[in-house]
Amino acid sequence: MSLQVYLAFVAACIALALLPGPVVTLLIANGLRHGTRAALINIAGVQTGLAIAIGIVAMGLTTLMATMGYWFEWVRLIGAAYLVWLGIQLIRSPVEGIAEGEAPPPPPRGGFFLQGLLVLLSNPKVMVFFGAFLPQFMDMSRDHVPQVALLGVTFMVVAGLTDAIYALLAGRARKLFSARRTRLVSRISGGFMIGGGVWLALTRAR
Numbered sequence: 337m338s339l340q341v342y343l344a345f346v347a348a349c350i351a352l353a354l355l356p357g358p359v360v361t362l363l364i365a366n367g368l369r370h371g372t373r374a375a376l377i378n379i380a381g382v383q384t385g386l387a388i389a390i391g392i393v394a395m396g397l398t399t400l401m402a403t404m405g406y407w408f409e410w411v412r413l414i415g416a417a418y419l420v421w422l423g424i425q426l427i428r429s430p431v432e433g434i435a436e437g438e439a440p441p442p443p444p445r446g447g448f449f450l451q452g453l454l455v456l457l458s459n460p461k462v463m464v465f466f467g468a469f470l471p472q473f474m475d476m477s478r479d480h481v482p483q484v485a486l487l488g489v490t491f492m493v494v495a496g497l498t499d500a501i502y503a504l505l506a507g508r509a510r511k512l513f514s515a516r517r518t519r520l521v522s523r524i525s526g527g528f529m530i531g532g533g534v535w536l537a538l539t540r541a542r
Contacts, residue, residue, distance in 0.1 A: 344473065348473075359452070361525045367510060372503055381455075385457045387488075415533075419458055420530050422529050
């Protein structure tokens with residue numbers, strides 16, 4: 337691919353990564369409730385999930401997924417249920433450890449890494465999205481694996497950097513927010529997470 341095409345891909349990645357979604361919602365909520373370190377561990381899980389999704393695209397399994405509509409629907413519904421459950425947890429959980437010197441609230445079951453991984457993989461459309469998005473910037477006359485690897489790693493780097501900005505800002509804001517404001521943000525984040533789960537449950541694979 338040419339340099340111009342690659343730069344266009346980088347620009348598209350930045351625009352996509354900055355759009356708020358379930359991952360950003362999770363990072364902000366955990367950054368405010370648990371601190372920057374928790375949100376950064378979330379990012380590690382998200383990056384692992386991205387690597388899995390991009391690896392599946394590189395192996396050409398998106399075509400196989402498209403033929404397995406029945407199982408795709410079950411994965412989609414399970415993912416939607418997980419997002420709704422996570423949103424309910426954000427709304428119901430008490431806000432603790434906001435004041436300086438207090439112990440942070442306990443981490444979620446399975447840890448922050450698993451939480452980030454599951455939020456990314458809870459939407460099987462991510463793999464379908466990559467399967468449709470990446471080829472727009474590829475030279476289809478050449479071997480697709482190294483091209484998918486280059487574009488995938490680029491997307492992961494851009495997403496990791498933008499997610500880290502959200503995590504750092506949320507961690508800094510945690511020291512400034514009162515318990516009341518943090519509780520409000522957690523409830524709003526939970527509402528967005530539930531909305532994302534409902535949207536995922538109501539949409540069908542194309």
